[in-house]
Amino acid sequence: MNDTPRRSPIATFLLVIAAVIAVLAGMWAAQQLLQRQQPQPVLKASTLLPQPRELADFALTDHHERPFSLDNLRGQWTFIFFGYTFCPDICPTTMAVLGSVMKRVNATPRGTDTRVVFVSVDPERDTPARLAEYVPHFNPDFTGVTGADAQLESLTRQAGILYHRNEPKQPGGGYEVDHSASILLIDDRARLHAVFSAPHNPADMASDYLQLRDYDEDIR
Amino acid sequence: MKTLLNTWLLLSGLLFGSMAHAGGLMADNAWVRAAPPGATVMAAYMVLHNHGEATQLTGVSSDAFASIDLHRTVIEKDMARMEAVPALDLPMHGMVTLEPNGLHLMLMNPKAAFKAGDKVELTLQFANGETLAVSAEVRAGDMDADGADPHAHHHHPH
Numbered sequence: 001m002n003d004t005p006r007r008s009p010i011a012t013f014l015l016v017i018a019a020v021i022a023v024l025a026g027m028w029a030a031q032q033l034l035q036r037q038q039p040q041p042v043l044k045a046s047t048l049l050p051q052p053r054e055l056a057d058f059a060l061t062d063h064h065e066r067p068f069s070l071d072n073l074r075g076q077w078t079f080i081f082f083g084y085t086f087c088p089d090i091c092p093t094t095m096a097v098l099g100s101v102m103k104r105v106n107a108t109p110r111g112t113d114t115r116v117v118f119v120s121v122d123p124e125r126d127t128p129a130r131l132a133e134y135v136p137h138f139n140p141d142f143t144g145v146t147g148a149d150a151q152l153e154s155l156t157r158q159a160g161i162l163y164h165r166n167e168p169k170q171p172g173g174g175y176e177v178d179h180s181a182s183i184l185l186i187d188d189r190a191r192l193h194a195v196f197s198a199p200h201n202p203a204d205m206a207s208d209y210l211q212l213r214d215y216d217e218d219i220r
Numbered sequence: 221m222k223t224l225l226n227t228w229l230l231l232s233g234l235l236f237g238s239m240a241h242a243g244g245l246m247a248d249n250a251w252v253r254a255a256p257p258g259a260t261v262m263a264a265y266m267v268l269h270n271h272g273e274a275t276q277l278t279g280v281s282s283d284a285f286a287s288i289d290l291h292r293t294v295i296e297k298d299m300a301r302m303e304a305v306p307a308l309d310l311p312m313h314g315m316v317t318l319e320p321n322g323l324h325l326m327l328m329n330p331k332a333a334f335k336a337g338d339k340v341e342l343t344l345q346f347a348n349g350e351t352l353a354v355s356a357e358v359r360a361g362d363m364d365a366d367g368a369d370p371h372a373h374h375h376h377p378h
Contacts, residue, residue, distance in 0.1 A: 085256075088263040088327075089293045090300045092253055092361060093320040100363040130258070137256035162299060174260070174328075178301040198295045199321065202363060 038218045041211035045196055045204035048212065052191035058154040060119070060147035063131035068117075068145045073190040076113040077213070080184045082161055084122035084177045085134040091118075094183070095138035100202035101209070102141070110213050113188065119155070120146040121163035122177050159184055159192055185209065187216065243350040244272020245310070250356035252327065253320075254336045262334070264288075264325040264342065264356050265318045270310040275348040277308040282342045286329035293321050302326075307347065320361075334358045 040048070057070040079098055083091035098116045105111050118135055120126035123146050126134075131144030146152075156163065163179040181198040183205075194212055196205055240247050250266035262285075268277065280288040290305040305323065310316055318324050327340070334340065336358055344352040 085259075086261060088261040089291070089302070089324045090295075090321055092255070092263070096320075096361050096363050133258050134256045176302050178299055180298050181295045181300040182298050197298060198300070 038215065041208070041215050043194075043208045043211070045201055046185070046194045046208045046212070047197070048194045049192060052187055052189070052193045053158070054191050055158055055186070056154070058147075059151050060145045060155065061128050063128050063135055063144035063146075065128045068143075070190050073186050075188055076115055077110075077188055077193075077209075078115055078117050078186040079196075079209075080117045080119060080159075080186060081182075082119045082121050082156070082163060082179050084120050084179070085126050085130055086122065086174060087177070090181065092138065094181075094200065095142070097200045097202050097205070098142070098183070099139050101206045102139070104202070104206035105209060108210060110210060114209075116142045118142060118144050119152070120144065121152055121156070121179050122165065123148055123152065124165075156180075160195075185212070240352055240354045243348075243352075245270055245275075245344075245346060245350055245352050247344065247352060247354045250342070250354045251361075252334065252340045252356045252358045253361035254334065254358050255330075257333065260329055262327045262330060263320075264327055264340065265320065266354065266356065268308075268310060268316045268318070270312065270314050270316075272312070273348065274312040274314075275310050275346045275350070277310060277344055278306075278347050279345040280325055280342055281345070282327065282340065284331050284334075284340055285327045286331070288328065288342070289326045290323065291326050292323050295321070310346070336360045 055070055055073070060068045062068040062072075079101070081094050081098070083094065085091070095118070102111070102114070102116060105114050116139070118131075120131060126144075126146050128144075128146060131146060135142050135144035152163075155161075161180040161182070161184070163177060166176045166178065168175040183196040183200065184192060185194040185196065187193040193216075194208075196208070240250070246269040247266045248269070250264065252262055252264045255262045277290065280290065282288060290308055291302045292305050294301055294303055308316060308323070316323070325342070338358040340356045340358060342354045342356055344354060346352070
């Protein structure tokens with residue numbers, strides 16, 4: 001018959017309340033963590049930006065001679081790559097790669113809001129008319145875009161894209177343009193979302209893209 | 221007898237038709253990517269086999285183009301550029317592949333418009349004095365969904 005100390009009823013009541021609050025808080029925290037930690041996709045061909053990067057406006061022209069600006073990137077997901085029409089090898093090859101990617105994407109519902117844009121970084125030779133000859137040859141669904149250097153740079157600089165026109169080998173002759181090989185993914189809110197670096201494997205690119213779309217849907 | 225000879229010739233033609241060879245040098249799977257209307261440059265690709273002593277590819281010419289240079293696409297730190305390759309080493313009993321985003325022949329100023337299915341006749345010159353006539357097929361250059369060339373003839377050197 002030992003005497004045990006007896007808590008006051010108020011203290012017991014407060015302890016119970018505290019315990020209940022602790023449990024509820026724990027449950028809320030766990031739910032928050034779970035929501036933010038949807039498993040990130042395992043990507044084979046691309047890098048997902050830690051946070052999508054908002055882009056500032058730019059004023060370019062498409063191959064139909066219509067204005068092409070940031071607004072044109074809203075509402076669908078866009079693969080953008082950079083090059084020039086006098087490029088014999090990598091630019092046509094990238095056109096073929098993206099054609100192959102789109103074949104896979106178009107076999108899924110994501111095809112309805114995915115498109116491809118080719119930006120020429122050689123405005124001297126690549127007029128909208130020239131792009132209208134060039135781009136549809138590879139794929140009638142692709143859009144060609146160009147503009148003066150100042151306007152090109154307002155897009156390329158914020159996307160980490162570089163280009164450089166070399167001197168012609170002969171005076172007045174043809175010249176080559178060095179340019180970034182990356183393919184950018186812009187989301188439907190016109191934000192830089194992911195980057196696909198060379199070498200570009202169409203199957204891996206398509207698989208990454210479809211995973212990125214699913215992941216984006218999960219965390220919206 | 222004549223029929224047998226004709227049959228043999230036909231079969232040989234079919235078997236070896238996609239390959240060109242002269243001396244120790246052979247080219248196979250030679251193709252040119254079809255270019256859009258108004259294009260002034262096209263690219264040609266092929267696999268070169270050297271069954272003889274080491275030599276070099278030093279020049280390529282064609283009646284169909286004003287000039288032809290050998291280039292290599294180089295992608296370094298995400299930047300793509302082209303390097304001129306004045307002479308291409310062909311090791312003894314070796315193989316060198318010209319393929320998209322790598323070594324390629326830059327065919328400049330076509331004298332006619334080419335479309336998929338046409339043939340482009342090229343003459344390759346080598347340091348050892350040999351020349352090789354190569355007939356390259358113009359192809360759309362599409363890839364299948366896995367990035368493979370659906371038209372590639374896979375040649376295994378023996």
